Amino acid sequence: MTPHHHVSGELLTAYAAGTAPEAIALFVASHASLCAACRARLAAEEAVGGALLGAIAPAPLNDLLARTLARLDEPVAPAPAPPPRHAVLPPPVMRLLGGEPTWRRVVPNLEIAELPVRLNGNPAVLTRLAAGSVVPPHTHAGWELQLVLSGGYQADDGRFDRGDAHCADPSVSHGFRVDADAPCVSLLVREARIIPKTLRGRVFCWFTGA
């Protein structure tokens, strides 16, 4: 299946240039692991880095070559094994977790598993919303990035299924309804707390610690 909602060029450039914070890098890499189009975009961004590296004029380097040649036969640690395969979680998330996530139920229709990565102190999390759940309208004090990993939902700004990246900047107010036939698992990276727009939303945030 081909995702319809992608990460922005700005996030791709930050990833390619190596300047993205770890949680953002996790988000971009996870989307790209599910999206061939964004892998191609990323390859182009990395080629820009390669061209810039190639454009540097070479200069002499004293004895560095001799010192490096002397180390060619040093024993090498084996390359790390690929992460275990998972039907829902993409390889970058599995690389971090190493196994099944530890789910914690925060409200009756929502379970959360924290990942060992933070952005401005907010942990990146996996969320599992029960089938038919409604997330009340809210805005954000910063960026919110949500990657759908299984199931799907209908939001004010479109339909989101596996592989789709839902990126909301502080100007966006949205809510969404999870499909009635399946729970929805997502990777969620937030820059700041969310701001509920309704009383129901405030209660939701109070319970979930969002």
Add this chain to the structure above:
Amino acid sequence: MGLAAPLEPAYVDWASVPDGDVVRAIAEDRDREAFAELFSRYASRVRTFLVAGGLAPTLADDLTQEILLEIWRRAERYDPTRASVTTWIFTICRSRRIDALRRERVHLVEVEVDPGDPVPSHELGLDRERSATALRVALADLPPEQAAVLDGAYFAGKSMSQIAEEQRLPVGTVKSRVRLAVERLRVALSGGAP
């Protein structure tokens, strides 16, 4: 590739061998002369890249050595269908620089293709070295203000807002210059097709 028949190592004029074949000789034959050639092409560029990113010169020397050793050890993992040699080396430098700076990051996150997701066929036929050459030409033609923001992002490892502050520009201007530059280069990379 250029080397059709196996040659006696002593007769290879490595200076005239394309990057891809040099890496292949390292991967397949563990050829030290090939490695010395690749070193002479890239080590000082790698070092310049690291210093531009804010690493102290002695640390940059150590890391340059580590990066070149990684190229020697992992040469068989280079995939010419995915990236040019220069781009591959750039991605190794990027990872090692993140590792060395380790401000906010603890883990190195890399794209690994989900086993259920196939590679699109149009990507496989690309000649990465030829595209890289086209890209270098396009890069040299970039307007200086676009080249400056790319340098800041890729080399100095700065965020858009840091670049904006330094160049006394609105963040929006920096972002749009980066996008314009990347778009121009992307067109060059795909052989002129928009």
